[in-house]
Every structure is written in C-alpha cells, then in structure tokens.
Amino acid sequence: MVDLHQEFQSSGFFHEARIDRRSADALVGVAAGLAADGKINQQEAEFLKTWIETHLVHLSDPVVNILYKRLAEMLSDGVLDSDESVELLGMLHQFAGLPVGSIQTFTAPNALPFDNPFPTLSWTDRVFLFTGVMAYGPRKECELRVTERGGLIGGAVSKKIHYLVVGSIGNDQWLHSTYGTKIKKAVELRGSGIPIAIISEDHWQKVLFG
Known part of the structure; x- marks a missing residue:
C-alpha cells in the first residue's frame, strides 16, 4: 500500500x-x-x-x-x-476504538494520544482548546468554566496552547481514520518538545470540580 x-x-x-x-x-x-x-x-x-x-x-x-x-x-x-x-x-x-472482547460496538475516544500520566492542571493564564463532543455540555459552556478560573481559550492548535481537552462522547467519527487534525497536530508538537498536554474531558472535569 x-x-x-x-x-x-x-x-x-x-x-x-x-x-x-x-x-x-x-x-x-x-x-x-x-x-x-x-x-x-x-x-x-x-x-x-x-x-x-x-x-x-x-x-x-x-x-x-x-x-x-x-x-x-x-x-x-x-x-x-x-x-x-x-x-x-x-x-x-x-x-x-473498541471495548474489550468486541469488534462490533464503538466505545470511547482513542486514548493513545493522552498524556500518561495526566498532568497537573493550572488555570491562570493557561491556554485551553477543546476538541470533540463534550459530555459536560456545549463547548461555549466548557470555555466559560475555564475563563471563570482565569484561563484563556485558544483558537487553533499551536505552540501557545497548554492543554488540548478531548471530549468524552464517543461516536464513529473517533475511529482512527478520523480522530481529528487537532489531536494529530498536538501530538506532533508534543513530540517536537513543545509542552502541550493532551488530556481527556474526564480529567478536566475532575480538576474542575475538585
């Protein structure tokens, strides 16, 4: 091929x-x-x-x-x-994108790109970017939770982004063939030494609600 x-x-x-x-x-x-x-x-x-x-x-x-x-x-x-x-x-x-023991039903987003272990999150002057479908609610609501805590919202994946938050609602768009250009770009930047963290929505929510 x-x-x-x-x-x-x-x-x-x-x-x-x-x-x-x-x-x-x-x-x-x-x-x-x-x-x-x-x-x-x-x-x-x-x-x-x-x-x-x-x-x-x-x-x-x-x-x-x-x-x-x-x-x-x-x-x-x-x-x-x-x-x-x-x-x-x-x-x-x-x-x-499969649950253990099954090749038929799609489950949560591909977790391979996530930082392991997940990093400690800071809010003040840290730049967040969201991708995928958020279980918490509309992306605007997620962004509001960040800005309320002194964080900033980025417009695109770049060296200025500190955290890329990946939505936790799985669907067929999260199969490897379409896991998203934002994640791909973030992985590439991280691999080149740029301190951008790729985290799950679940981790983001745990920090959000303490």
Whole structure:
C-alpha cells in the first residue's frame, strides 16, 4: 500500500499521505482482529510489528508512531511477557476504538494520544482548546468554566496552547481514520518538545470540580 519505489509520483492519482492514511485505516482492522479473542501472544505481536513496518514505512502518523514505538520496546528483548501482553491488548482496543472482547460496538475516544500520566492542571493564564463532543455540555459552556478560573481559550492548535481537552462522547467519527487534525497536530508538537498536554474531558472535569 506504500509506494516504496515512488513509481506513481508522477501520477495525478498518487498522493503519499492518502496511501499512508489508507494503510493506517487498515491497521484499525488488523488491531481489532488481533484483539478479538481477548488476548495477544508473542506471534501476534511480532506479526503486528512486521505489518506496521511493511505497510507504514513512512510512519508519518503520530498516533501510529505511539503504538509502534511501544510495541518495539516490548519486543526489544525478544519476549512478550504477560504484563506486556495485557498492556498491548489494551492499546489495540484503544487504537481500534473498541471495548474489550468486541469488534462490533464503538466505545470511547482513542486514548493513545493522552498524556500518561495526566498532568497537573493550572488555570491562570493557561491556554485551553477543546476538541470533540463534550459530555459536560456545549463547548461555549466548557470555555466559560475555564475563563471563570482565569484561563484563556485558544483558537487553533499551536505552540501557545497548554492543554488540548478531548471530549468524552464517543461516536464513529473517533475511529482512527478520523480522530481529528487537532489531536494529530498536538501530538506532533508534543513530540517536537513543545509542552502541550493532551488530556481527556474526564480529567478536566475532575480538576474542575475538585
């Protein structure tokens, strides 16, 4: 699915980013299939690593990078131990947007991009940006709760943003193929050393209500 030899660069139908995205979309199905029986073994983990290396050579997607980097760390000693197996299973369910033991029903947003552990939140002069559907209510109401506490609201993902808050209401738009350009940009900035935190609405609400 990746144009390794760049044979189609001159074609008007070729677009490397689109090919990478199709491969990333296919990875959702691979992840769901491997996790369907509720366990991941050594052979499946090695297959997944090889699949990503083969089909996503460019690894331009930051969320795929998070998954791949951790998978490579798990297999660096040649053994997938029981704790790593459980962790990988959870990551695959998160990546595919699936509850454990099911490949049919979509659940909460992909949690892979979130800061782990979640950071301590400050309000005064901190810049917040919201994305997704908020369980708390309309985005304007969420923004008001921030400004009431001395925080600021950003207009777009940039180096000026301190916190990107991801809405907790899951829907089919949160499948990996459309998890959102805001999150992708934030992950890229965070990876380059910019201190932007990606947090869940649940964490935001816990701090909000103390």
